Amino acid sequence: MKRISLAAVVLVAVAGAAVQVSAWGSTGHRMVGVAAVRALPDDLPAFMRTPGAVADVGEFAREPDRWKGAGQPHDRERDTAHFVDLTDDGHVLSPAAMTLDQLPELKSQYDAQLQAAGVDVNDAGYLPYAIMDGWQQLVRDLAYWRVLNAAEARETDPGRRAWYRADRQRREALTLRDLGVLGHYVGDASQPHHVSIHYNGWGDYPNPQGFTNSRRTHGDFENGFVGRTTRLDAVEAAMRAPALDDVALKPRVVAYLKDSLTYVVPFYELEKAGGFRDRDARGAAFATGRLAVAASELRDLTILAWRASGEASIGWPAIKVAEVEAGSIDPWLSMIGDD
Numbered sequence: 534m535k536r537i538s539l540a541a542v543v544l545v546a547v548a549g550a551a552v553q554v555s556a557w558g559s560t561g562h563r564m565v566g567v568a569a570v571r572a573l574p575d576d577l578p579a580f581m582r583t584p585g586a587v588a589d590v591g592e593f594a595r596e597p598d599r600w601k602g603a604g605q606p607h608d609r610e611r612d613t614a615h616f617v618d619l620t621d622d623g624h625v626l627s628p629a630a631m632t633l634d635q636l637p638e639l640k641s642q643y644d645a646q647l648q649a650a651g652v653d654v655n656d657a658g659y660l661p662y663a664i665m666d667g668w669q670q671l672v673r674d675l676a677y678w679r680v681l682n683a684a685e686a687r688e689t690d691p692g693r694r695a696w697y698r699a700d701r702q703r704r705e706a707l708t709l710r711d712l713g714v715l716g717h718y719v720g721d722a723s724q725p726h727h728v729s730i731h732y733n734g735w736g737d738y739p740n741p742q743g744f745t746n747s748r749r750t751h752g753d754f755e756n757g758f759v760g761r762t763t764r765l766d767a768v769e770a771a772m773r774a775p776a777l778d779d780v781a782l783k784p785r786v787v788a789y790l791k792d793s794l795t796y797v798v799p800f801y802e803l804e805k806a807g808g809f810r811d812r813d814a815r816g817a818a819f820a821t822g823r824l825a826v827a828a829s830e831l832r833d834l835t836i837l838a839w840r841a842s843g844e845a846s847i848g849w850p851a852i853k854v855a856e857v858e859a860g861s862i863d864p865w866l867s868m869i870g871d872d
Contacts, residue, residue, distance in 0.1 A: 559595060560760045561824055565720040566594030566713055568769050568828035569835065577839050578678065580705045581712070593713020594720065609655060614718065616658035616727040619794055626657040626730065633787045636661060660722055661786050667715030668782060668834055674708040675842035676854050680868065683858045693865060700868070716831045722789060723827035725796040726751045735801060744801040754800075754820075758809045762817035763824060771825035775833055789830055796823065 570587045580586060600611055619625060623632045629650040637643055640662040644654045681704060685697035726732045733751040735744040747753075780788075800819065808815040846853050848867030856862045 560763060561724075561755065561820075562594040562598070562717055562720050563591040564763065564765055564768050564824050565723075565827045565831060566716040567591040567765060568772065568825070569716060569831035570712075571769065572772060572828070572832045573835060577836065578675075578682075581708070581835075586709055589709045590713045590716060593710050594716040596710070596714055597717045613655050613658045614660060614663035615721050616732065617660040617790065618657055618730045618732060619728055619790075620730055621797075623791060623794060626652050630657070633661070633790055636783065636787065638783075660718060660727065661783075661790060663718040664715070664722060664786050664789075665782055667711065667718055668838060670711050671708070671715055671835065671838040672841045672845060673847065674704060674711050675839055676845035676847045678704045678708060679842055679854050680847060680852070680857045680864050683860075684864050684868065687860060696869065712835060715834065716827075719789075719831045719834065720824075720827045722786075723793055723823045723830070724755070725793055725800045725823070726754070728790055728793045729797045731797055731801070742802070743805070745804055750804065754804075754809055758816060759820050759824075762812050763820050767817075767821045768824045768828060771821055772832070773826070773829045775836065776829075777833055777836060792826075793823075 567587055567590070570581065570590045573582055575582075597611065597615065601608060617625060617633075619633070620628060622628075623634075624630050625632070625647065627650060630647055630652045631637075631643075631650075637646060640659055643659065643662065647654050647657055678701065681697050681701035685694055685701055688694040688697055721727045730736060730738065731744075733748055734746040736746065740746075796819075803809065803815060803819055806815070807813065808819065810816075843854055843858070848864065850867055850871060852862055852864050852867045857864045
């Protein structure tokens with residue numbers, strides 16, 4: 534694949550407008566989205582792999598950070614999606630609460646169990662549910678796209694064909710947006726501060742190694758160091774091989790978060806050793822590695838969403854995607870809406 538700079542991708546996205554690229558919420562999240570989409574295989578739909586799609590997903594990967602500041606209840610409900618504060622042994626905020634392995638199926642059940650344990654979900658965060666919700670939405674998007682694409686190709690009525698084409702184009706735009714939003718939360722989950730009670734300095738916990746308690750720790754890493762030291766080509770080069778085993782969604786998300794939790798202490802050890810000053814190569818390697826893990830996971834989740842979409846049922850009355858693609862049923866009423 535031809536290598537292009539992140540700056541070039543940004544220029545595609547903003548059509549030449551000036552952009553300030555800094556912070557995990559800009560540089561890091563954009564890199565995750567761009568690297569993931571550029572790594573998608575050729576058997577995924579072409580609309581997801583164009584230069585414009587790469588740029589769009591990179592920008593949409595920043596979107597949940599740009600939602601902030603709308604007021605209440607908007608902010609409180611959405612801001613807590615960006616993190617889950619885990620104790621060192623993997624409990625949600627408190628030893629009295631569940632571990633990641635014990636996450637219930639529904640967020641409402643999660644909230645209730647946390648409250649029963651004396652934990653406020655607004656303090657704990659609900660990042661695993663944001664990732665699972667985002668992936669399931671992407672599956673729905675791709676399932677609808679499959680049906681629209683197949684129906685448009687076969688339809689002989691000009692009016693219906695025009696509607697299918699327009700709705701397919703709408704779905705393509707929505708899919709890229711939803712992929713970017715999923716990418717944001719996948720990116721958040723790769724950042725150790727977003728999965729730990731030690732999210733901005735070690736905090737008021739036993740600290741025998743004397744790790745920093747500076748309240749600038751999180752921001753200095755995201756807002757300055759990442760922007761100074763990370764490069765798109767390095768992130769792409771560090772991406773892992775695809776991991777596409779047929780693992781249920783929740784166990785996969787739990788494993789991803791638990792892996793990120795193992796990087797909390799190494800982060801603080803490296804910070805103590807001066808690894809995040811200036812352009813230190815040790816810190817750059819750490820940040821690059823975390824971004825590469827996120828880009829790899831987003832690529833893999835996208836591939837898995839595409840595969841799952843072929844087995845879905847959509848519309849009303851419900852129709853099977855596979856039957857539409859095989860040409861055995863007419864999806865018109867289910868797609869236009871049988872009121």
